[in-house]
Amino acid sequence: MAERVGIVGSGIMGSGIAEVAAKAGSEVVLRSRSQNTADAMVAGLEKSLAKQVERGKLEDGARADILGRVSAISDLGGLADCDLVIESIVEDLPTKKHLFTELDRIVKEGSILATNTSTLPVVEMAMETGRPERVCGIHFFNPAPMMPLVEVVRAITSSDETIAEARAFAEACGKNPVEVKDQAGFIVNALLFPYLNNAVRLYDAGVATKEDIDAAMQGGCNFPMGPLALLDLVGLDTSLSILEALYAEFKDPNYAPAPLLRRMVSAERLGRKSNLGFYDYSKK
Numbered sequence: 001m002a003e004r005v006g007i008v009g010s011g012i013m014g015s016g017i018a019e020v021a022a023k024a025g026s027e028v029v030l031r032s033r034s035q036n037t038a039d040a041m042v043a044g045l046e047k048s049l050a051k052q053v054e055r056g057k058l059e060d061g062a063r064a065d066i067l068g069r070v071s072a073i074s075d076l077g078g079l080a081d082c083d084l085v086i087e088s089i090v091e092d093l094p095t096k097k098h099l100f101t102e103l104d105r106i107v108k109e110g111s112i113l114a115t116n117t118s119t120l121p122v123v124e125m126a127m128e129t130g131r132p133e134r135v136c137g138i139h140f141f142n143p144a145p146m147m148p149l150v151e152v153v154r155a156i157t158s159s160d161e162t163i164a165e166a167r168a169f170a171e172a173c174g175k176n177p178v179e180v181k182d183q184a185g186f187i188v189n190a191l192l193f194p195y196l197n198n199a200v201r202l203y204d205a206g207v208a209t210k211e212d213i214d215a216a217m218q219g220g221c222n223f224p225m226g227p228l229a230l231l232d233l234v235g236l237d238t239s240l241s242i243l244e245a246l247y248a249e250f251k252d253p254n255y256a257p258a259p260l261l262r263r264m265v266s267a268e269r270l271g272r273k274s275n276l277g278f279y280d281y282s283k284k
């Protein structure tokens, strides 16, 4: 188990992965670009743990121990001593590649540098570093504290040892890892996103209301949530980036982003994180 884990990115996934790793017993260093958002992430974690204590799902002593293992920083230099760093910043390849160049310069030799990307080529991030054999994908699902799956992504440069350590980390976090090769969408998103994209097209074509599309897939397929509600949870900007990466790799029309999805992102309707997506969350 990695003793000291660095998490880069304070969005939906960065916060969730931080909670998972701290619960598993690692020292967690959260890095956000500003100290304010880094501190807000810790405040969010405090709130989430307090709720779990209230519901009887966590002991109060355990809550304090978990929080005691988490620190928040804005300077990347604070990640130097980490045994494992997982980046979970915006789904944009040039931005992630730049971050890997920086992490390779800063983080001690031999440590694993991992990405939580949903679709982007892990090898391109690996090749920004002087340790491509120590780079892999560790892809958590949303919400990370609840979802049991982790996809461990083997880039063609990843060593067997790196993959074994990534798997062991996922298992120590109580997750069920599967190994997958570095191909856009890996397993889950390669299968899931044509479905989500086609749900947007169906809605845009006026075939049914958004409520009925979601209710149909819940009631007809026993899915825990409908496709439009799931897109709101994932984030419409992240979903658009995922579809663009899938389309760029395979040129399969099922991956070509539905025009409505692109328009909604332009209008900053990003789903739950902006309080408005297919549904309105401002009053919830």
Ligand SMILES: NC(=O)c1ccc[n+]([C@@H]2O[C@H](COP(=O)([O-])OP(=O)(O)OC[C@H]3O[C@@H](n4cnc5c(N)ncnc54)[C@H](O)[C@@H]3O)[C@@H](O)[C@H]2O)c1
Residues within 6 Å of the ligand: 009, 010, 011, 012, 013, 014, 032, 033, 088, 089, 090, 091, 092, 095, 116, 117, 118, 119, 139, 140, 141, 142, 233, 234, 235, 238, 273
């Ligand atoms: N949302 C999901 O359901 C989900 C699930 C699994 C994996 N992921 C992946 O996790 C990663 C983060 O997604 P998220 O949903 O947490 O997104 P988010 O929008 O909630 O957070 C993105 C984070 O990136 C930071 N950021 C933006 N531009 C940056 C830059 N130029 N440099 C450094 N940081 C920057 C933001 O400040 C924010 O902290 C992405 O790679 C995404 O594909 C997302």
